[in-house]
Amino acid sequence: FVTAIDHVGIAVPDLDAAIEFHRAHFGLEVAHEEVNEEQGVREAMLRAPGTAGTETQIQLLAPLRDDSAIGKFLSKSGPGLQQLAYRVSDVDAAAAALREKGLRMLYEEAKRGTSNSRVNFVHPKDAGGVLVELVEPAKDNAAH
Numbered sequence: 240f241v242t243a244i245d246h247v248g249i250a251v252p253d254l255d256a257a258i259e260f261h262r263a264h265f266g267l268e269v270a271h272e273e274v275n276e277e278q279g280v281r282e283a284m285l286r287a288p289g290t291a292g293t294e295t296q297i298q299l300l301a302p303l304r305d306d307s308a309i310g311k312f313l314s315k316s317g318p319g320l321q322q323l324a325y326r327v328s329d330v331d332a333a334a335a336a337l338r339e340k341g342l343r344m345l346y347e348e349a350k351r352g353t354s355n356s357r358v359n360f361v362h363p364k365d366a367g368g369v370l371v372e373l374v375e376p377a378k379d380n381a382a383h
């Protein structure tokens with residue numbers, strides 16, 4: 240049911256510094272930026288120039304609060320890869336199918352993700368130590 244690798248998320252202490260690092264060293268550009276209060280993040284989606292569309296993006300995640308998921312990740316593990324996000328066409332069906340196979344989903348109901356997507360997560364302990372996110376893009380936003 241996975242249709243694409245949507246994004247790979249990196250926890251960073253300072254979003255503006257991380258955006259500048261990825262621009263200066265890898266030439267990545269900002270496709271989108273937003274604040275997600277519920278998730279406690281300020282985030283940016285980066286892409287390679289000229290690849291707007293369905294490419295895999297890099298998501299930089301900076302904490303709004305120390306007790307947020309990213310705040311805790313940074314204090315425990317430091318900056319680095321935090322999540323792998325698979326795109327799905329129906330996050331509720333995907334979550335139900337994985338629960339059926341015995342994996343723990345972090346949320347009963349999908350929550351709001353980047354660009355009004357709907358998201359849920361597989362517990363990292365049930366996915367080989369990887370926090371796997373499932374992303375159903377908003378219907379009016381075909382790419383992401």
Ligand code: V0V
Binds near residue numbers: 353363
């Ligand atoms: C924790 N663990 C991880 C992990 N975070 N392992 C791999 N990758 C991660 N990112 C390990 C941790 O080392 C522990 O292992 C164990 O899981 C339990 O961790 P914990 O410290 O007890 O739990 P917390 O309080 O750190 O919570 C971890 C979870 C939390 C995954 C439950 O981060 C969470 O709810 N994440 C989902 C939401 C999220 O990540 N939001 C920010 C991105 P040991 O030590 O017991 O072996 S928002 C986003 O992605 C958006 C908006 C979007 O894409 O649209």
